[in-house]
Amino acid sequence: MSEDVEDVTGAVVAALVAEDTDVIFALMGDGNVDLLARTATGTDITLVHACHEQGAVAMADGYARFSGRPGVASVTHGPGLSNTATSLLTAAAARSGVVLLAPDTPTGDLDHPQRFDQRGFVGAAGAYFRPLHRPGTVYTDTAAVFRHVRAGRGPAVLNAPTDVMHARLPAGTGSYEPSAAPPSPPPPDPRLVAEAAAALTAARRPAILVGRGVAPGGGAAAVGELADLLAAPIATTLKAKGLLAHHARHLGVAGGLGSGRAGRVLAEADCVLVLGASANQWTTDGGTVLSGGMVVQVDRDGEAIGRHSAADLAVVGDAAATAGALCALIGGTGRPAPDEWTVPDGPDQFVPSAPGTSPVHPRLAVEALDAVLPEDRLLVVDAGHFGSYAQQTLRSWDPRRYAFTHDFGAIGQALGVAIGAAVACPGERVTAVLGDGCLMMSLSELSTVVRYHIPLTLFVMNDGGYGQERHSLTAKGLPDTEAWHAWPDIGDVARGFGIPAHCIRSVRDLDVLQTLPETTGPVLFDVHIDPEPRNPAFAEIAHRLGGAALRQPPST
Known part of the structure; x- marks a missing residue:
């Protein structure tokens, strides 16, 4: 051309x-x-x-x-x-x-x-x-x-x-050559791999933290094999949520927006292997969970190692290839299978679930959604207080089919990202979980959803305003009046765009989600959630950000 x-x-x-x-x-x-x-x-x-x-x-x-x-x-x-x-x-x-x-x-x-x-x-x-x-x-x-x-x-x-x-091309400009694939990272230093293997085999309580630097497929399989050789529990970062989810040693996401059990394992480990993860403050609870044992960090980007959490041993190289090299070294020693270790589950958190309970507890709402979504779900979660419950509760089995949009801390991004996800995966249904404030920020793109017949489920967790701001104001002893908003009826708004909508005001109403597997085209669920519960994860996040006013004991 x-x-x-x-x-x-x-x-x-x-x-x-x-x-x-x-x-x-x-x-x-x-x-x-x-x-x-x-x-x-x-x-x-x-x-x-x-x-x-x-x-x-x-x-x-x-x-x-x-x-x-x-x-x-x-x-x-x-x-x-x-x-x-x-x-x-x-x-x-x-x-x-x-x-x-x-x-x-x-x-x-x-x-x-x-x-x-x-x-x-x-x-x-x-x-x-x-x-x-x-x-x-x-x-x-x-x-x-x-x-x-x-x-x-x-x-x-x-x-x-x-x-x-608008300018004409000069004579002899030639034709376009597509950009080449990036070069493969250098292989890890065999000496450092041997040191890592020695540290891991000497540990009594090894654990593995995996990030998005390990891709699903063969790379992840090498990590799973290594975990079995070491009898090491596996935790992932939020960006790698779903990686190795079927592995018997998988404990879920570390950090406040994940599995509390995964974080406790990292804190109890005497050697943590960090593979393709930055180990930032959100994953490591401000660095505290990696402070008690040896840390071996592997990343293809040498500048990423130790940026957030100190590494006792740094290995520059592809994380999956390094995991494979560790398997070869450790598996070839003929060492007996090590003892299993892990930590117990945390206490159950009671959530009111009587059919007439209204409004719906946010955790109960996302549990009901999780129960009706297929395992191969495509899922996008927006930012906000409601989102902490969604991140902790909604499951993923493949990080390539899951995204959160609070990377910059902004709300209102999920609708656009979900539309892009649907275009990337034609014929598949995408579920976007967003707050009422998130939807109001991006409302015009409902027209795009309709215009291009996007098979999108909009699960709007509606607490009548800005939930985290209400909690912040309350914690500071200030009136929360300005954080409440009398939105128009969100279901009526969706129907005005031509999108079918359902209103969920009580636990009993959650039964309407059972219709989702037969749904074609876009649909919106306006889920009225209880604005009172405050997620403990957000109290911890506020503490690490210096928000002293939010350090009061949270409700569940």
Whole structure:
């Protein structure tokens, strides 16, 4: 195709085709109208038109997370780009593979009303900025953004003034060469692997913490084999939720938003092997759970080792390959099977469940949802106090089919991410769990759900306002009046967009979730949850963030 290309816009379109792009999430404006029109008429790339630029980039983020491929978005310059801020920051925090095509105002037009420092904006959002200032470098610059995201470094923005986009290509520009796959990491140092093996076999209570640096499949299988050789319990980070979920030694997610048992195991271990995980404060309860024993950390990125928690032994290399090397060393010694060890379950937490109980306890609501979702569920969870119950309760069996959207601490991202997930997994139902405030922030994208017939379940945990802010105000001895909001009836709003909706006000009403397996198309459940319970996990998170006012004993 690129042999017939005459201008820079055509060259960018040709590059998108060569990179095997199958969808662009877009909001059209003066700066990208030509690009999108020519993409629609001259290629097989599908355009998904969002209602807001924040939604477009969130959709590209969701596509990238659930497909494992670059998620491409296109917006116009000026306010088109500035409207992407929260989604771009979220994608950067998640290191999500988003390619954003964002033109700039014409070169030299200093009085253009949409002119602003787009390079500074993109840099402040934590994304890679690649300027395209000369027609002859269009292929080099486009390949650079794709190479950046394929290397797992997070989002990248291709930025070209509109006059450059309309410029003719110089003679001899050639054709586009797709970006190469990132190089494989170097093999781990055999000496360090031997030291790690010695430490693990000498331990009486070894444990393994696994992050998203270990992919499902063969890599995860090596970790499972190693756990059996060591009789070591397995905990995962939240981003790796579902990895090795069927393994007998799997204890779930460590940290406040996961299994309390997993965290207790790490705290009791005398040697923890950290594989492909940053071991940040949220996973390690502020570092406390890794303070009592030896820590062996393995990561392909040497700079990530010890960044959050001190490592006694650092091994640079692919986590899965290192697990395989450890299996070969430890399995070849002929050592007898070690003694099993673990920690007991924590106390059960009572939740009122009488049929007439109203409103519904948030934990009970997500337990009911979890019971009706299939094992191969596609799940997206938004941020907020309600979300802590969802993260702790909803199960996953594959981290590639699960996402949370509080990477940047923002609410309102899940709807866009869920739409992108549905596009990435055509024909499959996606479940988005979000709060009432989250939905109100992204309400316009319900139109996108309807327009593209997205098979989406919206499980809205409605506590009538902003729950965490109410708890914060109460803990500080301040009135919580301003955190309550008289929203319109959310079910009626959904029906106004053409989405069937059900209202759940009591435990008895949860039975309507049984209809979900037969549902086609989008559906919304407006679940009125009890606003009073305060999740202990949020009290701990507030403590680590310095929120002394929130350190009062929480309810369950």
